[in-house]
Amino acid sequence: MRLLPRLHLFEFLDQSWLPELLRRGEVDYLHVVLDKTRPYDGMATQLAALLRMAGTNRIVDLCSGTGGPWRTLLPVLRKLNGEAEVVLTDLHPTPGLELPEGAHYRDTPVDATRIPEELTGVRTLFEALHHFRPRQARAVLEDAVARRVPIAAFELTQRSLPYVLVQLLLVVPLVWGFTPLIRPRRWWRWLFTYLVPIIPLLVLWDGVVSSFRTYAPEDLEELTEGLNANGYSWHLGVHRARGMAITYLIGQPGE
Template identity: 80%
Template sequence: MPLLPRIHLFEFLDQPWLPKLLRRGEVDYLHVVLDRLRSYDSVAPQLAELLRTAGTDRVVDLCSGTGGPWRTLLPALQAVHGRAEVVLTDLHPTPEQELPPGAHYRDTPVDATRIPEELTGVRTLFDGLHHFPPEQARALLGDAAARKVPIAAFELTQRSLPYILSQILLVVPLVWGFTPLIRPMRWWRLALTYLVPILPLLILWDGVVSSLRTYAPADLEKLTTGLGSDGYRWSSGVHRAKGMAITYLIGQPRA
């Protein structure tokens, strides 16, 4: 399917000035969607293999938001790698209290381009790589290759016209439909969703921009060309499960 040109517009969630209430409203919506759809559970075997070959049980998740897919993904991962654990990190931490056993949220900011030395383990990004322009994305990936650390990035969004048109048609109704499932119920969330629909429009904008920013497999090949050529390898492609297409990039030291 022909791709649209990659355009790096701004996302509200990336902005430090975004009011806390609006940030919370958007990440809570993403939280409940991931929990209900369990979109990433199918990548658990890939992550288990990375942990096994790296000789570690720890995942260091970058750009975690309120926990990303880990409330359902970690139990799925532990089913195939029983000792798996995950440290969640974000530049704007939003510690989540309802995490499964084995998950810990680091409550101090972590810049994904400057990962502290003590955070060791297999690195992951779920719907996070598109937040970085090419030069920063290449630096992030290059750091993993230079340190010989495995890294896996996954994206649900697609940079195609049909996908973006479906977002424009469906995102606002989906926000209206999923909002009653968010707990705890807050008056401000209802007001900003149904009375003055700021949250649906905010989520729609960020969703469309995320799609326009998404790196396709061909882009990922260009990003990783020459990175870690001395004993580090990259693979990318599209993983299909539950009717969804997940673009992936995996980097790891050669056996």
């Protein structure tokens, strides 16, 4: 049941005019949270199964931003599939990141709705589907169906009143608590986190907006309605682990 309407408001990280220091501050916080909480490790089994089904060892990650969960997720996946590799892509790529063995960043732009033919493999999106309006999100899924490749989208945020209320109460204290774990330590990070708390407020705004943008399971059913050409099938659900709930959508071609 959708208790909150889906609102496609703006996120600061989507804005080209956001000062680089503030962008870096928000991104570094998100990095350390993913690295410490490792919410997506439990998805490795599903990804390994998709690789086996597709007969490939390659994952093409869409809208990768600055790396997403792959620093911790790929080592877990490679315990199940020692040859697994990930190609990170983005419309505005940021190569040169510190990535685990088996991962590399494509340095040319990739539109998630029109993937270059040479980029073959299982497609993934982590915390990315909500950045697309419904027509664009459906185009991302349609391209996978047309090319008959598996695709998996994962969202940690939820569009619910309790989740938004928890964010309003906890996000700022969490930013304050995780910031000392971020390396390297920078004077500007401490300034804009504690003395002038711009970074915590940016994280809070973007987190709440992400929640309002998130597609609920019912929305995902609507997005995939009619996308079943030649036996292509969809499976969605919610994975619960470590006190977190991850909504996932997995599409795969028929035999």
